[in-house]
Amino acid sequence: MFEKLGQIASLLKNLPRMQEEMAKMQANLGKILVEADAGGGMVKAKVNGHMEIVACVISEEAMKDRELLEDLVRAAINQAIQKAKQAVAEETSKMASGLGIGMPPGFQMPT
Numbered sequence: 001m002f003e004k005l006g007q008i009a010s011l012l013k014n015l016p017r018m019q020e021e022m023a024k025m026q027a028n029l030g031k032i033l034v035e036a037d038a039g040g041g042m043v044k045a046k047v048n049g050h051m052e053i054v055a056c057v058i059s060e061e062a063m064k065d066r067e068l069l070e071d072l073v074r075a076a077i078n079q080a081i082q083k084a085k086q087a088v089a090e091e092t093s094k095m096a097s098g099l100g101i102g103m104p105p106g107f108q109m110p111t
Contacts, residue, residue, distance in 0.1 A: 021095050032087045036079035043072040047080040049088050 029049030037044040042062035046055035056077070062069045 025091060025095050028091065029088060032084065032091065034080055034083035034087055036076050036083055038072040038075035038079065039068070043069070043076040045073070045076040045080040047077070047084040049084060049091070051081060051084055053077060053080075 032049030033046055033054065035044060035046045035055075039062060042059045044055070044057040045053060048054050056073065058069065058073070062072055
């Protein structure tokens with residue numbers, strides 16, 4: 001029981017530094033850019049660390065088939081979002097380890 005109190009006290013002691021690091025990380029999320037493609041590059045999507053789509057490039061070939069295009073856009077964007085989530089998780093883990101805080105297994109930042 002007292003061990004947990006010590007952990008909580010340690011977290012509270014580091015709270016100002018944690019808040020500072022979180023603010024830095026939030027600012028850096030916009031700098032994280034990942035790209036994914038579908039259909040052998042017929043559709044390419046870029047997503048930043050805020051999970052915003054910053055670019056979507058569609059080839060002329062993909063525009064010939066609307067149903068295929070819809071599937072490729074969805075696939076490229078979903079893949080880019082997954083990559084962005086992974087990049088954000090890695091950045092969060094780096095920040096936490098820099099603070100000496102262990103994150104629980106499977107912990108994910110809210111998106």
